[in-house]
Amino acid sequence: MLSVEDATRLVAATIRPLPVEYLSLPLAAGRILREDLRADRDFPPFNRVAMDGIALRFAAVEAGQTEFRIESTQFAGQPPTPLLDPEAAVEIMTGAALPKGVDTVIRYEDLTFRTDAAGQRYATVQAYPPRQGYNVHARAADRRQGDLLVPAGTRLEPAEVAVAATIGAATVAVTRRPRVAVVSTGDELVPITEQPAAHQIRRSNALMLQAAAWQAGAEAEAFHFNDDPEALRRGLPALLEGFDAVILSGGVSKGKADFLPETLRELGVEQVFHEVQQRPGKPFWFGRQPGGAVVFALPGNPVSTFVNFYRYARPWLLAVQHPETAETLSLPTTALLGGPVAAVLTEDVQFKPRLTHFLLVSLQPGPDGRLLATPERAGGSGDMASLLTSAGFLELPPEPEQFPAGTVLPAWRFR
Amino acid sequence: MLSVEDATRLVAATIRPLPVEYLSLPLAAGRILREDLRADRDFPPFNRVAMDGIALRFAAVEAGQTEFRIESTQFAGQPPTPLLDPEAAVEIMTGAALPKGVDTVIRYEDLTFRTDAAGQRYATVQAYPPRQGYNVHARAADRRQGDLLVPAGTRLEPAEVAVAATIGAATVAVTRRPRVAVVSTGDELVPITEQPAAHQIRRSNALMLQAAAWQAGAEAEAFHFNDDPEALRRGLPALLEGFDAVILSGGVSKGKADFLPETLRELGVEQVFHEVQQRPGKPFWFGRQPGGAVVFALPGNPVSTFVNFYRYARPWLLAVQHPETAETLSLPTTALLGGPVAAVLTEDVQFKPRLTHFLLVSLQPGPDGRLLATPERAGGSGDMASLLTSAGFLELPPEPEQFPAGTVLPAWRFR
Incomplete structure (x- = not known):
């Protein structure tokens, strides 16, 4: 046999x-991707401001300057306006593209502000940025244009959906x-x-x-x-x-x-x-x-x-x-494809017939992170109710007859 | 803070x-049940034949009888016909209700058959059943009528759907x-x-x-x-x-x-x-x-x-x-509700600020069944691409600053 x-x-x-079929991105969630998704732009696509505060030249801070005139204000979504006066600063919001002429951001928490009689605002630095580029998420720091982001064969989980949206993959090829x-x-x-x-x-x-x-x-x-x-x-x-x-x-x-x-x-x-x-x-x-x-x-x-x-x-x-x-062809026993995970038998099991035995078990994470499998007291293959209290089954090979507690065996989970 | x-x-x-809403059973799959499901009949509801073969009185076998006249044939789904001759047998199929007058089933593999000149069939027992009731799944062996099978609050996984179907719960209350x-x-x-x-x-x-x-x-x-x-x-x-x-x-x-x-x-x-x-x-x-x-x-x-x-x-x-x-109210950190599982840090981690740190990690089952968490080299909270290669995040408490490899920590999985 x-x-x-x-x-x-x-x-x-x-x-x-x-x-393959082609679906709009939201409907494709959960499906298996059948095309490679590549970065259409750098990640991030521009020097992206990572904190709300002011943007300035690090060289000015290094030179000892502590107070900076606010020359302009830059919101996320606005085209960046270059800094004109190298000793001034741009008040700037998270998500904005860093303008030309500045390279470092100091967050509000590390600043105090004053306004003079003419209505001009000034920021004073209270805590110094440790390096040039601080609080700036530099263009291409994470991925470069053309990089493979999500290879064909990946399941479109929420993270992959986010990346697909970012690169404009409004319709995707899925199985x-x-x-x-x-x-x-x-x-x-x-x-x-x-x-x-x-x-x-x-x-x-x-x-x-x-x-x-x-x-x-x-x-x-x-x-x-x-x-x-x-x-x-x-x-x-x-x-x-x-x-x-x-x-x-x-x-x-x-x-x-x-x-x-x-x-x-x-x-x-x-x-x-x-x-x-x-x-x-x-x-x-x-x-x-x-x-x-x-x-x-x-x-x-x-x-x-x-x-x-x-x-x-x-x-x-x-x-x-x-x-x-x-x-x-070599994958059907991997966890990726619903295959087994390793679990530790919590009690001795004996099974005499020389057959592979699928043994219903409950599964509990142990205190040390291992998965513990406890055999279910089932009434045989007609005992449907035993499925209610089981979480999976161990696969016991035809030999040996005895499986002592502590044996690590493949467990197929169904919940 | x-x-x-x-x-x-x-x-x-x-x-x-x-x-609560009421759904037909197939549509309710995956939902949380909001009523208790109880056994409408015993499980099994009748003495159910568990193997194809012949049904006979165990006492006759014990008395040394080896050949049995086939008095009738009983298929699953047929109303059972009682055995009239206590020394005869009923040829019977898996799933049939055991008729009155018999108590034990011998499977085909343990029988030989002959037919006499008049067309009457006889079975000869080759391997003896070890006990009365062998190969019969006795009425109420698994659950009794009225028993609670699936309590409110259970997710309707395939096993629960099967049990709900068995008790005729064609429409169920779910959240x-x-x-x-x-x-x-x-x-x-x-x-x-x-x-x-x-x-x-x-x-x-x-x-x-x-x-x-x-x-x-x-x-x-x-x-x-x-x-x-x-x-x-x-x-x-x-x-x-x-x-x-x-x-x-x-x-x-x-x-x-x-x-x-x-x-x-x-x-x-x-x-x-x-x-x-x-x-x-x-x-x-x-x-x-x-x-x-x-x-x-x-x-x-x-x-x-x-x-x-x-x-x-x-x-x-x-x-x-x-x-x-x-x-x-006390459950939000349990695995049942998407809460964390225990995982073992594979390398030393240092985090100085006195903040709880959610650290992106990849998760791999270790050879001994423990879940291993390896920190992701992520570029900060703007690095969306780091989510692609992570499977979850560890929750590192505000103290201490050092978490040596081998520390077991709660891991929140997102894949």
Whole structure:
């Protein structure tokens, strides 16, 4: 049977970057950039005044001058007027462009002012600037025109939005959202607005997968099919053509109502693998429609569906939003793409079957900054309520059988 | 001057939970729940078959019986039919309700089948179940009818959505989104679609604040005012009435164009504080309009605006979405509400002024699971580009002056 490592590699091999779309900057927030953003001007674009006060020649201060006539006043947004008298000063506000003839700013807190009978104002320096250029944010101090600021492949977080705005990138190229069909199967499932009979339950997996796909930046639409091969044959083709990924739950085990693998193959979906050496989620089926969707057919027990979504489907959904296909193939286990972080097991764990074990855990930051993982007392892969008190799952390799407290293991977070 | 601790307490004192709204379950994903969700039935609601195989009486196996006549077949979603012959078995599928007369399931992998001349099927047990009830997820094993599953105040993550669907919570009570007006001020700022003159820059802070407010679950609309008290007096009242929070950037320092504190007071906004013992962001002004918005007037340097948003405004926006007002008052520094996590400084840092210092850092998980914080070489509070390479900021208290490598400090993450 396939190892988790091999299954991960086979899923990763289907990753292709999705097409680009062009969005206005506010709407692009949160998306993955697909073009390089470069500085259109120097950062800052001019010698920018960093404090309110007066601008003067440092040489005059050095020469011992303490009182300065205010020759003019300069606000932010005004074209700068050069200083005419080298022994005078310009009263100046934060954000203004430093005029010609001055090089240093002294803030109000370090000045006193007087006005003479003619109405002329004078400033007296109380605390001396330590160097030429003090309180001036020099042109090009941070970045030069043409510098690469935000490379393609970066998520547009608030800082990137600010920089994009500054360089006038009013429309940006980003990856369009992955389009996902989430599909529940099973005759025992009734809509959430209905009262189930004693032997029925409500459809929860599709809504869970939809919410999780949204969190991964996807558009997701929810569907349901009963355990009826004819209904699947009629309904699935449109989903396989119209979506980037089809994520099914249920119908992949060895039961008599588990038609999915056969029906998917009949519809032309190439099986990549069926069954992985893992618990929960051994019956996981994965395939791809040539020219169409990839298909994650996850086991229907809620914990299996949930854990396998976060282990395989979420990294896939994050990776196809990135442009670097080649690098992406090695990326699916990094935190950037929803991959695991290191966590410390807080108690001994034993697991005998030679399967990779996805162990639900709560996660708490420890006093020294390490992330502590405490196993959840879960009732198995049908115990949906155990997901409420867990924050993720540890990935325990098939060997050894014993994992003592203190072992550092990869933790996949889902909250 | 006010300490960061006191400023935090004064901001927290204005936190009131926002009103409730009722949303269909899919649309409520990501919101804060404002009602308790309880189990409408037991979890599971019936003795649920956990594997495909046959269901039989454990007593028959214990008595040494190895072959069982298949009396009937039971699919998930079918009303269960009781077993009539206590020495026979029911072929049964995962998700089915266990019929009366059987108590244990043996999976296909542990069975062989034969069919006699009359077409009657028989199963022979190859591996014995270790106990009565094996492969049956017993009714009420996880939760009982009436149990509290998801308390008010919980964010509806995918796991909560799944549980809400299961109990038929098709419409749920959640906090409506905070409504935020983000406002840039400054005559030097031109729209992002325009080519700035040499002494001008484009408006980036409002778009940055908008994206950051969205990330905190708010609705956010962007506005701009020039440094003109009359324009502020005309435009601000509608924002103070129509929004839960008004977040301004710029116009709060000591400069001649810094009209905001005075104008806000004229408009009836009560000043809670002005100036905090911190860098960057000393001129931070905070107030509240009686019966209206709270006002975060942040200094306009991009790093000041950014850091002070994450330090004060984001926790506020997260907290007002929560119902527990009393507890919330002590919560603004917890990770739940966007508060800091512990991180380890990777190099020595010196900071002399007796101010709380917000130090931009990159954050990397260390090999032992600890979060490592490396100071960013930033050019001061005007160096917007330094935000691109930082992941958050450390909060260094006013004393001591020296923070040796290895010190564990609170880190506020913004990515």
